[in-house]
Amino acid sequence: MQSNLYDYLPILLMFIVAGGFVGGTMFVTHKLGPQIKSKIKLDTFECGIESQGNARIPFSIKYFLVAILFVLFDVEVIFMYPWAVNFKELGLFGFIEMLTFMGFLLLGFFYILKKGALKWE
Amino acid sequence: MISFLIYKTILVIVIFAVSLVVAMYSTYGERKIAAFMQDRIGPNRAGPFGILQPLADGVKMFMKEEIIPDVSNKALFILGPCIAMLTACMTGVVIPWGDAITIGGEKYSLQITDINIGVLYMFGVLSIGVYGVMIGGWASNNKFSLLGAIRASSQMISYEVAMGLSIIALVMMTGTISLKEITEQQAGGNWNMWNVVYQPVGFLIFLICAFAETNRTPFDLPECETELVGGYHTEYSSMKLGFYLFAEYINMFISSAVIATLYFGGYNFPFMHDLGLSENLITILGVVALFAKIFFFIFLYMWVRWTVPRFRYDQLMNLGWKILIPLSIGNIMLTGLITLLRQKYHF
Numbered sequence: 087m088q089s090n091l092y093d094y095l096p097i098l099l100m101f102i103v104a105g106g107f108v109g110g111t112m113f114v115t116h117k118l119g120p121q122i123k124s125k126i127k128l129d130t131f132e133c134g135i136e137s138q139g140n141a142r143i144p145f146s147i148k149y150f151l152v153a154i155l156f157v158l159f160d161v162e163v164i165f166m167y168p169w170a171v172n173f174k175e176l177g178l179f180g181f182i183e184m185l186t187f188m189g190f191l192l193l194g195f196f197y198i199l200k201k202g203a204l205k206w207e
Numbered sequence: 208m209i210s211f212l213i214y215k216t217i218l219v220i221v222i223f224a225v226s227l228v229v230a231m232y233s234t235y236g237e238r239k240i241a242a243f244m245q246d247r248i249g250p251n252r253a254g255p256f257g258i259l260q261p262l263a264d265g266v267k268m269f270m271k272e273e274i275i276p277d278v279s280n281k282a283l284f285i286l287g288p289c290i291a292m293l294t295a296c297m298t299g300v301v302i303p304w305g306d307a308i309t310i311g312g313e314k315y316s317l318q319i320t321d322i323n324i325g326v327l328y329m330f331g332v333l334s335i336g337v338y339g340v341m342i343g344g345w346a347s348n349n350k351f352s353l354l355g356a357i358r359a360s361s362q363m364i365s366y367e368v369a370m371g372l373s374i375i376a377l378v379m380m381t382g383t384i385s386l387k388e389i390t391e392q393q394a395g396g397n398w399n400m401w402n403v404v405y406q407p408v409g410f411l412i413f414l415i416c417a418f419a420e421t422n423r424t425p426f427d428l429p430e431c432e433t434e435l436v437g438g439y440h441t442e443y444s445s446m447k448l449g450f451y452l453f454a455e456y457i458n459m460f461i462s463s464a465v466i467a468t469l470y471f472g473g474y475n476f477p478f479m480h481d482l483g484l485s486e487n488l489i490t491i492l493g494v495v496a497l498f499a500k501i502f503f504f505i506f507l508y509m510w511v512r513w514t515v516p517r518f519r520y521d522q523l524m525n526l527g528w529k530i531l532i533p534l535s536i537g538n539i540m541l542t543g544l545i546t547l548l549r550q551k552y553h554f
Contacts (some may be wrong), residue, residue: 092211093320093321093322094320094322095212095215095320096215096218096219096300096319096320097297097300097320097322097328099212099215099216099219100219100223100296100297100299100300100319101293101297103216103219103220103223104223104292104293104296104297105293107223107296108289108292108293108450109289111446111450112285112289112446112447114269115268115269115271115273115445115446116273118269118270119269119270119271119272119273119445120272121272122272127274128274128275128276128277129276129277130276130278130279130347130348130349130442131349131351131436131441131442133436137349137350140278140348141345141347141348141349141350141352141353142348143350143353145353145354145357149357149360149361152361152364152365152524153360153361153364156361156364156365156367156368159368159532160364160367160368160371163368163371163372163375164327164371166372166375166539167326167327167375167378167384170375170376170378170379171378171382171383171384172382173378173379173382173543173546174379174382174546174550177547177550178547181543181544181547184543185540188536188539188540191536192533192536195532195533199529204524204525204528204529206520206521206524206525207521
């Protein structure tokens with residue numbers, strides 16, 4: 087099946103409609119609500135005590151590691167889509183090739199598991 | 208060209224409005240179902256049976272004071288909920304809401320656009336949704352928000368991998384990633400059954416990932432109120448908070464629609480061509496059937512929310528990475544093997 091450029095036009099239409107709604111609502115609600123500001127009201131939330139410092143602080147490296155692993159795996163996933171669409175034409179040969187590829191993928195996966203990259207304590 | 212634009216614009220506005228209304232009444236449904244499960248009455252003051260409650264909530268959100276903390280990054284603070292809401296609405300474009308309706312000899316498809324990369328588009332928009340949460344939580348400059356945002360984004364990206372892998376097994380069977388074609392392959396007659404029959408494991412993985420992607424219980428750690436006050440939207444008030452909450456309900460609606468389309472036949476219903484109905488009537492009944500399936504899954508979301516307690520964070524990550532990803536890779540291999548054997552021995 088071939089898609090032409092016109093098929094993507096409605097996506098732009100949806101973007102305009104949804105964007106207009108979001109922008110309009112933001113504007114209207116900004117105008118409608120009461121505007122009584124005070125120093126304490128504009129402070130960030132803390133459970134009853136004064137907040138210390140700001141939130142531009144370092145956080146656990148685990149989250150960063152998960153993000154890096156996600157990039158790796160998601161690229162693999164995207165790489166598999168064209169193969170999956172043509173799977174029936176490619177037949178046994180394509181299947182074995184993908185098994186090899188997936189074997190390497192699992193090898194890397196096993197390695198990061200052994201390294202403890204996904205250990206949360 | 209002009210008539211094409213008018214027809215598409217009308218369709219876009221109708222589907223946009225429908226998703227807003229369904230999301231609005233999901234909040235009402237959620238509260239009523241919660242009340243039923245906990246032996247309470249639920250909202251019953253605004254209108255008969257509290258039916259006007261969502262409207263009252265909406266007006267309240269509109270009229271509330273808007274607070275932007277002094278130390279926050281103001282532009283990003285406003286941008287966060289806008290992205291969340293926008294991406295929630297954008298996914299509905301590729302879902303086939305029904306077959307074509309014939310008016311005056313002209314066929315009007317009820318799908319806004321049938322691009323041949325429907326599934327990929329869906330994933331692309333879904334990934335942008337992470338930015339809404341991340342930007343909002345970071346820009347608040349509050350430690351609770353930051354922790355909530357980091358948790359949310361690493362949860363969402365972890366489950367996105369498993370979600371992508373679970374769909375690959377489906378794509379291997381269908382041979383297309385256009386949602387319309389996937390739906391048409393599940394049309395009744397000739398023993399063409401719904402995909403869930405052939406892909407039960409894939410469906411289960413997809414369902415779990417959909418729960419995690421929409422931040423619903425048991426995966427609602429980003430807004431875990433016992434630890435993080437309100438998670439990434441702690442600092443938000445007025446309609447900005449409303450957008451975050453609303454985006455969650457729209458995401459629930461859209462993901463239910465995607466599950467129904469991919470695994471439960473979309474707008475197809477049993478014996479649709481055997482009853483001797485006219486084409487237009489079949490289309491309308493198909494839309495009704497699709498919405499019945501969608502409402503069932505929205506109900507499932509709520510049912511699970513009031514039944515299953517929240518996971519711990521390490522359990523969540525272990526489930527995503529150590530169980531769902533290997534399981535979906537195994538599912539891909541099994542699907543490939545069976546498909547090849549079927550090709551060879553014709554069963």
